[in-house]
Amino acid sequence: MNLRGFWLFSAAFLFAVPVLSQAASDPVLKVAHTSGTGYPLVTLDGNRVNGGLLRDLGELIALRLGTRAQHVLMPRGRMEKAIEVGEAHIVCYSSPGWSSGAVGNWTRHVLPQIERAVTLAENAPPQKTPDDFIGKRMAVMTGYHFAPIQPLFERGETQRVNDTKVENLFQRVKHGQADALIASEAEIEGYFKQRPKERARYAIGRLPFTVVQTQCLVSPRSPWSVAAINTALAEMEQAGEIERLARRYGMSVR
DSSP states (O other): OOHHHHHHHHHHHHHHHHHHHHHHHOOOEEEEEETTOOTTTOEEETTEEEESHHHHHHHHHHHHHTSOEEEEEEOGGGHHHHHHHTSSSEEEEEOTTTOTTOOSEEOSOOEEEEEEEEEETTSOOOOSTTGGGTTOEEEEETTOOOGGGHHHHHHTSSEEEEESOHHHHHHHHHTTSOSEEEEEHHHHHHHHHHOGGGGGGEEEOSSOSEEEEEEEEEOTTOSSOHHHHHHHHHHHHHTTHHHHHHHHTTOOOO
């Protein structure tokens, strides 16, 4: 290499270093997931998030922001603190009604959490709230509040059959210990994912029992403002990406 070539090479190297350093220091979008969540929302390989609707949603948001997603797995009890202090930048599929004390900024609505009634296939799921639930034994999760039929429970017009696991709700209906169950679409799809042959045994209510519009909670220490993330979500909705994502995992957007 002659002297002129040497200086050109050296100059190119010196100018490239800051560019490389800048690229290395660009922030990634830290997306929080709770270790208690299962399919279709999150799938795990050991302690690593490797799939699911919320993983894919985080990837799409990061792409719109011009960065990449880093998925952070943690217990549900640590989630809000992690968002508050910036250990994670965003958590989705949440609601101010579920996390009233959370510190951060809520985005626009992203996906609904839809609960449906489920019966054995030969029976019609209760559809009209609350009249269709009168006289029924309803298998539900212990501690959950079901506002549309809560007065029926309190007056004894509908019997509440409590359990702590979604799979047990299905078993209670299957064995005649309850007439119907109430669960979210995510819980229903998670059950059938593990037991595909069971799907034909049950009928899922066509009308939603309840609908909660879920949002993302953005950390006050996020490198991206809630306005920037709202813009990304709006673009995704307009492009049909959110609806396609929900359908891929057996969930609805309305």
